Amino acid sequence: MxxxxxxxxxxxxxxxxxxxxxxxxxxxxxxxxxxxxxxxxxxxxxxxxxxxxxxxxxxxxxxxxxxxxxxxxxxxxxxxxxxxxxxxxxxxxxxxxxxxxxxxxxxxxxxxxxxxxxxxxxxxxxxxxxxxxxxxxxxxxxxxxxxxxxxxxxxxxxxxxxxxxxxxxxPVVESQPLGYNRAVTYTPDTEAVWTLSSGYVDAEGRGVDMDYAACSTTGSESGWEQRPDETFAEYESRQDAIYAAQDREFTACQRAQGIDRFETRYHPGSxxxxxxxxxxxxxxxxxxxxxxxxxxxxxxxxx
Known part of the structure; x- marks a missing residue:
C-alpha cells in the first residue's frame, strides 16, 4: 500500500x-x-x-x-x-x-x-x-x-x-585534530557536500598514507570488566580513563608516522x-x- x-x-x-x-x-x-x-x-x-x-x-x-x-x-x-x-x-x-x-x-x-x-x-x-x-x-x-x-x-x-x-x-578545507577521524559529508545545517578528497596530511599539508596496522594494538590492554568491589560510577570513571589513554596512544602512533591532522576538501551544496x-x-x-x-x-x- x-x-x-x-x-x-x-x-x-x-x-x-x-x-x-x-x-x-x-x-x-x-x-x-x-x-x-x-x-x-x-x-x-x-x-x-x-x-x-x-x-x-x-x-x-x-x-x-x-x-x-x-x-x-x-x-x-x-x-x-x-x-x-x-x-x-x-x-x-x-x-x-x-x-x-x-x-x-x-x-x-x-x-x-x-x-x-x-x-x-x-x-x-x-x-x-x-x-x-x-x-x-x-x-x-x-x-x-x-x-x-x-x-x-x-x-x-x-x-x-x-x-x-x-x-x-x-574548495572548503576542513581540518580535524588527530584521532578516529571521518570525512565531512554534511555542513552544520545538515546540507550534503561534494567531498573531493579526505585523508591525513603532514604539517605542510602533504598527504600521508597512515599505516593502520602499526596502530592496531592501541587500547588492547585488559581491564574493561567491572571489578567486584567497584561501584558502577567508579567503573564508568575508570572506563573513561581507559578511553582517554587509548586515544592518546592512538594519536601518538599517528604522530610517529608524521601525521599532523585530518583534512577534508569539499564543495558545499550552496x-x-x-x-x-x-x-x-x-x-x-x-x-x-x-x-x-x-x-x-x-x-x-x-x-
Missing part, C-alpha cells in the same frame, strides 16, 4: 532510473540524431539535391539545426526540469522535503544528480548534437562517425565531472546554482566553437 515503505522505495528507485536515463540520453542523441542528420544524406549522396538548389549551404545547414536540434534540446531541458522538480518535492506521505542542494543524503553537485537537471541536460544535448553533426560532416561515414562521437562525448562528460567541475570554486551556470556556459561556449569547423566542413561538401 502507498506510504508503507515499499512504495517509497519504488518511488526512489524510479527516480534514480529516470535520472540515469536522462544522463545517458545526450550521449545517445549525439549518435542517433547528431551524426545521422547529415551523415546519412552525405553517405548516400542525397545531399547533392539540396546543395544543387538555389538554397545556400549555410541555410541548408542551419535549417536542419533549427528544425531538428532545437526541439530536441528543448525537450531534454523540459525533461531535466521536471525531474529536478520531482526531486525537490515531497514524493509520498512519509517522505521528508528534499532540498535543491541534496537528495536523500547525496549532494546535487555529484553524478548523476548534477547532470540530470534541466539546464545541464539541455546544454549537454546541444553540445552532443553539434559534436555529432560535426563528426558526421568530417568523416562522411555514419558508422565511423557514430563510434568517434560516442567516444568523444563520453570523454567530455567525464572531463567535466572529474577535471573541470572541481575547479569552479575554491554552490549548486553557481556550478550549474558555470558548466552550462562552458558547454554552450564549446558548442558554439564547434559550429565554426562545422560551417567549414559544409563549405567543403561537393554537390
Amino acid at each position: 502507498p506510504g508503507d515503505g515499499s512504495a517509497e522505495c519504488w518511488a526512489e528507485s524510479t527516480l534514480t532510473m529516470i535520472t540515469i536515463v536522462t544522463v545517458v540520453l545526450p550521449v545517445l542523441l549525439s549518435v542517433l540524431v547528431g551524426v545521422t542528420v547529415f551523415s546519412r544524406d552525405i553517405e548516400h549522396g542525397t545531399h547533392v539535391l539540396g546543395l544543387s538548389q538555389s538554397v545556400g549551404r549555410a541555410r541548408w545547414y542551419w535549417t536542419r539545426v533549427l528544425v531538428v536540434f532545437v526541439p530536441v534540446v528543448l525537450a531534454m531541458a523540459v525533461l531535466g526540469s521536471a525531474l529536478q522538480w520531482t526531486r525537490t518535492a515531497a514524493v509520498g506521505p512519509n517522505f521528508a522535503f528534499v532540498s535543491s542542494s541534496s537528495y536523500f543524503g547525496h549532494s546535487s553537485l555529484t553524478f548523476p544528480l548534477f547532470q540530470s537537471t534541466g539546464l545541464i541536460a539541455g546544454a549537454y544535448t546541444a553540445l552532443a548534437l553539434v559534436l555529432g553533426s560535426l563528426v558526421g560532416l568530417l568523416l562522411r561515414n555514419t558508422l565511423g562517425a557514430m563510434t568517434v562521437t560516442l567516444i568523444a562525448m563520453a570523454a567530455l562528460l567525464v572531463g567535466f565531472q572529474v577535471e573541470a567541475r572541481p575547479q569552479y570554486a575554491t 554552490l549548486f546554482r553557481r556550478f550549474q551556470l558555470t558548466e552550462a556556459a562552458l558547454t554552450l561556449a564549446l558548442s558554439a566553437l564547434l559550429l565554426i569547423p562545422s560551417m567549414w566542413a559544409v563549405r567543403r561538401l561537393r554537390p
